[in-house]
Amino acid sequence: MSTPHPDSPPIRPEFRNIHALRDLPSYRLPPAGWVSILHRVSGALMFVFLPFIIWMFDTSISSEYSFARFNSAFNNGLWFLPAAVVKLVTLALIWAYLHHLIAGLRHVYMDVNHAVSKEFGRSSALFTLALSLTLTAVLGAKLFGLY
Amino acid sequence: MSVNFGSKRIVVGAHYGLRDWLAQRVTATLMALFTAVVLLHVIFSRGPIGYATWAGIFVPQWMKALTFAVILALVYHVWVGMRDIWMDYIKPLGLRLSLQVATIVWLVACAGWAIQVLWRV
Numbered sequence: 001m002s003t004p005h006p007d008s009p010p011i012r013p014e015f016r017n018i019h020a021l022r023d024l025p026s027y028r029l030p031p032a033g034w035v036s037i038l039h040r041v042s043g044a045l046m047f048v049f050l051p052f053i054i055w056m057f058d059t060s061i062s063s064e065y066s067f068a069r070f071n072s073a074f075n076n077g078l079w080f081l082p083a084a085v086v087k088l089v090t091l092a093l094i095w096a097y098l099h100h101l102i103a104g105l106r107h108v109y110m111d112v113n114h115a116v117s118k119e120f121g122r123s124s125a126l127f128t129l130a131l132s133l134t135l136t137a138v139l140g141a142k143l144f145g146l147y
Numbered sequence: 148m149s150v151n152f153g154s155k156r157i158v159v160g161a162h163y164g165l166r167d168w169l170a171q172r173v174t175a176t177l178m179a180l181f182t183a184v185v186l187l188h189v190i191f192s193r194g195p196i197g198y199a200t201w202a203g204i205f206v207p208q209w210m211k212a213l214t215f216a217v218i219l220a221l222v223y224h225v226w227v228g229m230r231d232i233w234m235d236y237i238k239p240l241g242l243r244l245s246l247q248v249a250t251i252v253w254l255v256a257c258a259g260w261a262i263q264v265l266w267r268v
Contacts, residue, residue, distance in 0.1 A: 043228045043229075046225075051257065061202045062268070067202075104179070111172065
């Protein structure tokens with residue numbers, strides 16, 4: 001490529017594919033954008049941990065003995081994982097479920113009511129983030145035995 | 148419409164937007180109702196929740212039927228969501244198709260396990 005003539009207009013920036021590491025951290029997302037990407041992240045998280053979720057369903061429901069094993073995972077750990085890790089994964093799943101549920105209800109509400117004003121999008125997104133994080137904190141405190 | 152047959156056939160993707168868009172909302176609503184039912188059971192049970200109270204929720208046949216429907220709804224819902232993720236981020240056709248197949252196998256296997264557990268109570 002030849003160097004542009006000094007008098008020619010400056011080269012305009014070109015925007016091609018988004019580079020995940022170079023570009024994404026500089027993006028400033030509005031609340032609705034955060035709710036949107038976190039909806040995807042929370043869904044993928046629950047997909048990856050689906051066997052753990054079914055394991056919890058299995059052990060908590062099959063028998064008194066398996067119920068004791070279920071309890072033990074949160075007190076003494078599971079396999080080679082300490083109890084704290086089991087609790088952290090569970091906390092992440094609690095957040096993922098709450099966020100996915102509330103953000104999903106927001107979607108359905110918008111679909112049914114056609115309430116797609118810019119202001120409603122913003123306020124409902126902030127409501128989603130606030131409610132899911134608050135409930136996660138409340139349930140997380142219970143999970144870690146703070147009350 | 149662009150050519151989508153013969154050697155130009157698109158083998159991965161959605162191609163049926165409305166159906167899956169609607170299915171994702173219907174399955175989501177069913178799962179939200181299920182969440183409400185379980186939550187109400189837990190909230191209105193007396194005393195600390197031990198094994199008997201928790202497992203008792205899933206004993207009635209109607210609850211088994213509902214949970215069974217929810218497991219199937221979950222599989223379809225997750226399939227649509229994960230397929231969208233693969234379509235958005237994975238461009239090479241072979242890799243995308245492999246991941247989509249793996250997702251289906253994974254989900255069907257998980258559903259089988261969950262259904263087996265359900266009828267153990």
